[in-house]
Amino acid sequence: MKTAETLTMAKALNLALRRCLEADDKTLIMGEDVGKLGGVFRVTDALQKDFGEHRVIDTPLAESAILGTAIGLAMRGFRPIVEIQFDGFVYPAYDQIVSQLAKMHARSRGQVPLPIVVRIPYGGGIGAVEHHSESPEAYFAHTAGLRVVTPSHPVDAYWMLRQAVACNDPVIFFEPKRRYWDKAEVDESLEPTTPLFAGRVARPGTDLTIACYGPMVRTCLEAAAAAEAEGRNLEVLDLRSLSPLDVDLVCASVERTGRLVVVHEAPVWLGVGAEIAARVQERCFYSLQAPVLRVGGFHAPYPPSRIEEHYLPDLDRILDAVDRATEH
C-alpha cells in the first residue's frame, strides 16, 4: 500500500478527516457547505459522498448553533469536528465557545468532557474581502479550557488534525488559509515524534531566534534564508501550539542565541508575542542580549486587501526587526 504522496495542505487535511471518520464512527463533520460542496476551500471534499449525510452534516447558517449543537452531540458521546467557514465568522459562536465549550469540563468536575475540534481557516494574504483575513487566535488562547493549535505545512496539518481529533479536550484548530495550496510529501506510515502540543525547530540557527506559527513559518524561513545570504544564521521555531505554549522550546533557543523576534499576522498588541516576550524575560532574562521584538499586525481593523501587504509581516519587516535586535 502506498503510504506517501505529495499533497497540498487542503488535501492533507482532507485525508486526515477521512482517516478520522474511518477510525471512529462517533466522529462527525459539521459546518456550512461542508457536504456536497466540500467546503469553500474543499477541505471536506467528497467526505459526505463517502460517509453519508449523517456523518458529514451541512448545517443551517448559524455559527453559535454549530458550536452549541456540537456540545450537545458530544454530551451524547459523539466527537464533532466542526468547520467555521472563515476566521471573521467565528464571533457568533464565541459565546458558546467561551461560556460553554471551554468551561464544561471544569464545572462538571470532569464528568462532561467535550472532545470537539473547531477548524477555522485564518489569516490573510489571499486578497479576500473584509472579515475573511483575520487572526483571532489570541482570543481563544486567552481562554482556559481551550487548546489552540495551528499547523504550518501539509505534514503537520495531516498529523496535527488527527491528534487534535484524538484529544479529549476542545481544540481550536487554526488553518493558515494562504498555505492551503502549499505542497509536501505526506507519509501516513511515519507517525510523528512531536506531540501535538509541542513546537519544533523548523530551522536551526545560532545568531537569533524567530518564533512564529501558522502562515508565518514559511515567511520566516524565507527571511532566514535571505539573512543567511547576509551572513546571519537565524533559528526559526514553529510553535504549532499556542495553548499550551511550548515555552521550554523558546527559552532553550533563546538561551543559545540571546535574541528573539516573535512574528505573527495577528495584531502585536496583547497578542501571542506579548506573552512570549513576558515569559522569556521571566525565564531567561540573563540570556537576553537584546529586548524581545515583535512583528505583526497593527492596532487597526484588517485593511482592504489591496494594501494588506502593509499589514502582514513580510521579509523586509521581519529582517528589519532582526537588524534592530542584532544591533542592540
Add this chain to the structure above:
Amino acid sequence: MPDTRPSEGPVELVQLLTPEGERVHHPDYELDLSDAEYRALFRDLALTRRVDLEATALQRQGELGLWAGCLGQEAAQVGSGRAMTPDDFAFPTYREHGVALTRGVDPLSLLGLFRGVSNGGWDPFERNFALYTIVIGNQCLHAVGYAMGVQMEAARAGEAEHSSAVVAYFGDGASSQGDVNESFIWASVFNAPVVFFCQNNQWAISEPLEKQTRIPLYRRAHGFGFHGVRVDGNDVLAVLAVTKRHLQQAREGAGPTLIEAFTYRMGAHTTSDDPTRYRLAADLEAWKLKDPIERMRSFLWKNQLADQDFFDSLDEESEALAVRLREGCRALPDPDPLEIFDHVYAEPHALVAEERAAYASYLASFEAEPGVPA
C-alpha cells in the same frame, strides 16, 4: 397608528384543573391517573416549594450568596419533569429546582452553585439532568445537539423510534435570544426529538413580556415549522399531559414542539432583585388565586383523593427535608484552593500544571512560616 399585529383568533390555553380545583377535560390532552399518582404530584409540588422557601431563607441567613426562586412555577416544573422517562434528558436554566427534584437530583446539590462552593454540583449523566446554565438560552442548542445525537443513533440502528427525547427549558426573556431562535431552526430542519419548554413567568427580571414579544410565544413555533401550544403553567395535570404527549411524539419521530407554560414568577427574579420597583402588588395578588399548589390541594380534598394524614405526613416530610437542606448547606465545605486547577482540561496542560505548582508552593510558604496561623 394602526395595530398591524397578526391575529390568529383567540389564544388557547390547555387546562385540566381550574384554579378552583375543578377537573376539566380537553379533547386533545387526556390524563388518567391513579389516586396515588395524583398524590405523588402534590407531594412533588409541596417538596419543591419547601426546597425553594428553605433556599431563600438560607440566602437571607447569609448561607447562600444568591438564590433564583421558582415560587409559583412548581406545576410547570413538576408536570414537565414527571412527563419525562429516565432515558429522556433535561437541559435546565438555573431555576429548574422542581424539575431537578423530579429527576431525582438531590436538592442539596443544587445549593453548591448558589453558595459559591461549586460551578456545577451534580453528574449530569446520573439523572439525565444537565448542569444549570446561567447564560440565557445557551442550553437550548445543547438540547438540540443531544437530540440530534439520539436521532443519529436511531437512524444508524435502522429504528424509526428514538430511545429518548429531550426537554429544553427556557423562559420568556430567553425567547429573544439568538441561541433559542437558532435552536428552533435546527430542531425543525433536523426534525430533532426535542420539546422546547418555555416557562413564561411574565417577567425577565424587570422587563415584562411585552418587551420580548408581540405575539403569544407559543405561536412563534408556527413560523419555525412546528407545533406550539400554550398550557396553563399553574396546572400540573395539564402540563404533565401536554408534555407527555409531545415527548412521545418526539420519540416517534414527529420532531419538535414548543410548549409555553403560562405561569407567574411569584417571587423576585433572584434574592438580589426587588420586584416592588417594577410591578404592582395587585398583579401578584391576582396570581396568588391561581396558585399551583392550592388548586391541587383543593382537587385532592374535594375528590377525597387524600386525607388529613396524607397532608400531615407530607408536612413532616417537607420539614425533614428543610432541616436536611439547612444542615447540609451549612456543612458544604469550601473547596480546596488548588481545586481551581482541577479539571480545567481532561488531559495534562503545561500552563495549568505550572501555575498549580507555583500557587501550591506559595500557599505552602505560609504554612512554613513560624507564628503565622495556617
